[in-house]
Amino acid sequence: MKEEHVSDLATRIVHHAYVPPAGFEAPQPGVFKASTVIFPNxxxxxxxxxxxxxxxxxxxxxxxxxxxxxxxxxxxxxxxxxxxxxxxxxxxxxxxxxxxxxxxxxxxxxxxxxxxxxxxxxxxxxxxxxxxxxxxxxxxxxxxxxxxxxxxxxxxxxxxxxxxxxxxxxxxxxxxxxxxxxxxxxxxxxxxxxxxxxxxxxxxxxxxxxxxxxxxxxxxxxxxxxxxxxxxxxxxxxxxxxxxxxxxxxxxxxxxxxxxxxxxxIGLRYRAHDQAARHLARWLQAQPAVAQVLHPALEGAPGHTHWQALCGGRGDAQDGAPGLAAGLFSVVIDARHSQQQVDAFCDALRLFKLGYSWGGPMSLVVPYDIASMRSRAAPHLKPGTVVRFSIGLEAVQDLQQDLQQALERAFAPG
CATH class of the missing domain: 3.40.640.10 (Type I PLP-dependent aspartate aminotransferase-like (Major domain))
Incomplete structure (x- = not known):
């Protein structure tokens, strides 16, 4: 039924005959939304x-x-x-x-x-x-x-x-x-x-x-x-x-x-997350409250040699080290610090937000009870409380300062 043979405006709009010309190209693909797909016959x-x-x-x-x-x-x-x-x-x-x-x-x-x-x-x-x-x-x-x-x-x-x-x-x-x-x-x-x-x-x-x-x-x-x-x-x-x-x-x-x-x-973002995460992970290794840093690209981390063998030859050097390693790592806060202190540390962070997931532009932090998540002991993990960081796209200097002030507030002696 041709549009001109239909008198009602609503029907003419639903069955409008115009088809745009082919050949349109743009950097992003078109967005096609459909439940019903129309067949010609x-x-x-x-x-x-x-x-x-x-x-x-x-x-x-x-x-x-x-x-x-x-x-x-x-x-x-x-x-x-x-x-x-x-x-x-x-x-x-x-x-x-x-x-x-x-x-x-x-x-x-x-x-x-x-x-x-x-x-x-x-x-x-x-x-x-x-x-x-x-x-x-x-x-x-x-x-x-x-x-x-x-x-x-x-x-x-x-x-x-x-x-x-x-x-x-x-x-x-x-x-x-x-x-x-x-x-x-x-x-x-x-x-x-x-x-x-x-x-x-x-x-x-x-x-x-x-x-x-x-x-x-x-x-x-x-x-x-x-x-x-x-x-x-x-x-x-x-x-x-x-x-x-x-x-x-x-x-x-x-x-x-x-x-x-x-x-x-994705490649640019992944490398930016990676570079910032390695910098902060290395910095945290020197902090007194941190008993262990869990980052596969760092020497001594569980499985580091396997990461090196599989990922070490890919990408440009990050912070002086080759390979790619994402923007995610965890730390073990020394067991001498209570769960309340660890929670206070997470709460004291200003740029790092408390939230699940990772890979976005905003840095995130979550404390975990690893023992409740495993069916067996993990002897390669030092005693303490695990805190996971997802490093976003903020300036690494700002993130380091945020970590510094939170560590001082939560774990300062006395």
């Missing part, structure tokens, strides 16, 4: 295929905006296929539910992201999927725990909060020899610190799946919740994608736009 409706991105069928299955973001994220991490989900935790859930069935087992590093562990203890356990926690700094422990029921091993580099960097190459070799799928939480590395699908640099060794919380460095603004799961194997990707479809997972077009706008600057 029934034959197209029946023949279009969304699984291989050759066509559009429904907003939940992708638009030009999300397809572009998926392809750029694949380039960032060295993968071939990507699904987008509403958060990093949703990416962990999507992968776990796609690959695990009743009677299967998943193994998780003991220092992994806490909500991912809770997923295994909660929903996965209720579905008849068992789980176990392994010591990520001891590959032999992982090897001993893999059983005939093990179908998936999660990896994380470095570990959540306590920042231990594992021997990823050896962990992957162990899993590959046993025919077990590996999935890496690569939020810290962000596709920049190391190549998850090419760990050895020769194309022969890599993880099977890399997930990210795009909430962090890819978005960079502290205002977007999104996650991704990236693969190189088409069959593995299809398992994840079909579960993604059946769970009804999707992301908003404006959120996808925000990540697309931020991606071109």
């Amino acid at each position: 029934v034959a197209a409706m029946r023949s279009r295929e969304w699984k291989d991105k050759s066509g559009y069928t429904y907003g939940l299955h992708g638009t030009p905006t999300t397809f572009i973001l998926e392809e750029r994220l694949c380039t960032l991490e060295g993968g071939l296929q990507c699904v987008l989900v509403p958060s990093g935790l949703a990416a962990i859930a999507n992968v776990s539910l796609a690959l695990l069935a009743p009677g299967d087992e998943v193994l998780i590093p003991d220092n992994a992201y806490g909500p991912g562990k809770d997923l295994a203890k909660g929903e996965l356990a209720r579905f008849g999927i068992t789980h176990g926690f392994y010591d990520p700094l001891d590959p032999a422990d992982l090897a001993a725990r893999i059983s005939p029921a093990t179908r998936l091993v999660w990896l994380e580099a470095p570990g959540s909060v306590s920042m231990e960097f594992p021997d990823l190459c050896e962990l992957v070799r162990i899993c590959r020899a046993r025919g077990v799928t590996t999935a890496l939480d690569n939020t810290w590395g962000a596709g920049l610190a190391f190549a998850p699908f090419d760990l050895a640099g020769d194309g022969g060794l890599g993880v099977d799946i890399s997930v990210q919380a795009l909430t962090k460095y890819p978005s960079g603004g502290g205002d977007v919740l999104m996650g991704s799961a990236i693969t190189r194997d088409p069959a593995l990707h299809m398992k994840i994608k079909l579960t993604h479809m059946r769970l009804g997972l999707g992301v908003g077009a404006n959120d996808a736009e925000a990540v697309l706008r931020a991606l071109p600057s």
Whole structure:
């Protein structure tokens, strides 16, 4: 029905015939919002295929905006296929539910992201999927725990909060020899610190799946919740994608736009976060209240040699040291100081704000009770209270002065 044959204004506006000319180009991709996708005819409706991105069928299955973001994220991490989900935790859930069935087992590093562990203890356990926690700094422990029921091993580099960097190459070799799928939480590395699908640099060794919380460095603004799961194997990707479809997972077009706008600057931002974090981590090593600094790029930190082997050759020298290491680190406040003093230190900070997450422009601080987060003791951690810092994009001198005044207020003698 042509517009001129319709008398009612409302109908004419809804079915307006104007189509803008093709050929428009700009630095940022267009933002396509849709639940309904229009087909030209029934034959197209029946023949279009969304699984291989050759066509559009429904907003939940992708638009030009999300397809572009998926392809750029694949380039960032060295993968071939990507699904987008509403958060990093949703990416962990999507992968776990796609690959695990009743009677299967998943193994998780003991220092992994806490909500991912809770997923295994909660929903996965209720579905008849068992789980176990392994010591990520001891590959032999992982090897001993893999059983005939093990179908998936999660990896994380470095570990959540306590920042231990594992021997990823050896962990992957162990899993590959046993025919077990590996999935890496690569939020810290962000596709920049190391190549998850090419760990050895020769194309022969890599993880099977890399997930990210795009909430962090890819978005960079502290205002977007999104996650991704990236693969190189088409069959593995299809398992994840079909579960993604059946769970009804999707992301908003404006959120996808925000990540697309931020991606071109991710390398610059990552290096700025890294340089400032290393400077502050080294400075904190000399402070009397600090018993230990947990930063994988610092000598003596748990897993430093593994970080050096995997990440040390990438990027420009930061603060006189090569490699890339993000803007996240923790410290152990000496056990002679009470929890109340540690809390007072965090409260005394003016530029560092109390808040979860990381990777945004504002520096953040959170105190943690590590013992309550682990299934076993961590002898490589000195006694005391762990405080994690996410270093933002403020001037490093201002952040150092803020730390100095808070240390003096909370831990001054007498």
